[in-house]
Amino acid sequence: MDINCTTYELEVLHKIADAADALKLPCYLIGGFVRDKIIGRPTKDADIVCIGDGIELAHKVASSFSPKPYVAFFKNFGTAQIKIPTPSSEGSDTLNHLQLFEIEFVGARKESYQQTSRKPMVAPGNLTDDQNRRDFTINALAISLNKHDFGQLLDPFNGLKAIQKGIIETPLAPDETFSDDPLRMMRAIRFAAQLNFTITPATFEAIKANANRIKIVSQERITDELNKIVLSTKPSIGFDLLSKSGLLQLIFPQMMLLHGAENVEGMGHKDNFYHTLQVLDNIAAHTNDLWLRWAAILHDIAKPQTKKFEQGHGFTFHGHEVVGARMVPKIFSRLKLPLNEKMRLVQKLVELHLRPISLTKENITDSAVRRLLFDAGENIDDLMLLCHADITSKNKHKVKKYQQNFELVRMRMAEVEAKDHLRNWQPPITGELIMATFNLTPSREVGIIKDAIREAILDGIIPNHFDAAHTFMLQKAAMLNLYPVQQP
Structure with a gap:
């Protein structure tokens, strides 16, 4: 043996x-x-x-x-x-x-x-x-x-x-094989992605001919195979085959909408489907985390809905990160992916994925960096990994420039984090302390003071320390005609 x-x-x-x-x-x-x-x-x-x-x-x-x-x-x-x-x-x-x-x-x-x-x-x-x-x-x-x-x-x-030979083919007639058990079509593509094998032409034609049969397979079994494709070494192989076979249109139509590059008045945009596959492969080279890979798949999912052509400027996709984040729960629900903290992580990364890149296009202020660290919290490293994977272009000089700017953002973030400790930020003044200090019940005034302290720290008006925040709390409360109660 x-x-x-x-x-x-x-x-x-x-x-x-x-x-x-x-x-x-x-x-x-x-x-x-x-x-x-x-x-x-x-x-x-x-x-x-x-x-x-x-x-x-x-x-x-x-x-x-x-x-x-x-x-x-x-x-x-x-x-x-x-x-x-x-x-x-x-x-x-x-x-x-x-x-x-x-x-x-x-x-x-x-x-x-x-x-x-x-x-x-x-x-x-x-x-x-x-x-x-x-x-x-x-x-x-x-x-x-x-x-x-x-x-x-x-x-x-x-x-x-x-x-x-590195090929995938069926023992019996492929048409019969896939019609009998349509999940085998997903498995063929999964093995092609996992093993970097080629599906023989006759076998692939049978998948295309029987694609509609996938409807009799439970969503759970489909998604199990889909996740195995996502976790393969080069998942773009699997998604490209899913697209060309007709299966992707049936199991994940929102992703198919990313296909196509339009050109108007000499101004165009890249094919967001193949851009997404490149981002997915990029992040797959650095992590086996299924949910970070799903964030890569969904980061631009709302570009078709937000696409507009602006005269003299070209195509825009304003707000696609916000719209995309709103789409995540519906997509997870349809695919029977877990509606828990994993889904919320993907949603968060989709919504924030433009923020680090946008910092490279402006003078980076400490305030902007603080707000990014605050909003991303413990997921800042995941976000930076996704954003780095999102740097794609056929122009090598453009990619190099973006990557250099991105490293500047990383360095600035490290400096601000070392000084202000905002990665897993907890407010130095709690709502309970505010209520006890001014003899308040849960109320609008408590929220105003808490928000003011947070904004003052993020804007750099006060340091992220208890004493400074306590002094600021007293000042803000006085403006609201609130005064500390006498302690017995």
Whole structure:
């Protein structure tokens, strides 16, 4: 078996082979584990197919480990799963219980589909049936775990050659494959993005022909694949394929509206779709954070709605950051993305993404920097990462100039932050202290004093210290005819 397995993985596979032999069940390692080991990608799960009862095999395998792992099984589906700890380092006897090797067991089966559902009707089958039902040739590779031919590669669809050529194609007719289970269209594009493989022309034409079938797939499954594309090394590959296949128009129409570059009276604007993909790739080179990548995707999402042509000036997109921020919750809701602090982070970054760039176009005042630090708060580093990724142009000199100006903003921010400590700003004077000092209940006057203190600090009128803020509070209160109560 020459697929770069670790010593520990080989030990586990031999345990599975021994258990299958004891039960007299033909048994095979199949799918993604085989593919990724051949490619050299890290993998933490494996699929085992047996000709017989997969749940029985899972229990038999589990009993060979000490301590015995829990067997999660689903009788209706004939599947079972165990999770076993992996060694903390190769050659070590210490097991890492934080990193688990997940093994799924299933009996070989054949599938048939109804036109209105991607959920198959299944029946027991043999290895050939099971390989036939696989989505792509690179995922139909199997390795025997049987005593007489342990380690032999079973590759009826030339999946190994497909890996070597870097192509994605289906074992059976692609039209049938995608019509049966339309989610496979998203998976094809996801694998192309993750592996930097090419989808064969016939396979891609079948995706285009069956794109409308994606409507029968749940939004949760679509978004799961979409997020995997977003998290790939170069996500632009996936989004470009989604666009050209017709799938993006169906699953994320707002993004498709970014397409196109218009020219009027010799003045034009760039294609905001491909600009967005460039920003996404730029930020992907620096972070694996899914939500920062979503901020890159959505940072210009409102440009189509705000586009105007101004005579003698050209195209403008005034307010697209504000409109875009308002669009974020609706987009997250439609895509079934979480409506929590992750969504609010993306919304915040979309709304603020022009602010650091705008500072490069004017004399940078401490007040403007303070307000940016205050508004961005703990997300200032995320915002700066997004804004740096947003510097795109085919003109290398223009990019270099923008990047130099951007570094000046960074330096100025560091200076102001060191002096004023506004990154995670907490007001030195609280509303409770104001109420106690002037014997007030929650009221308009309390808000006026708090806002005045904040503005005075941001404008540099007073330092961000308690004593200065307390003195300013007394002065502002006197203007409102409020005076401290006598303390007993």
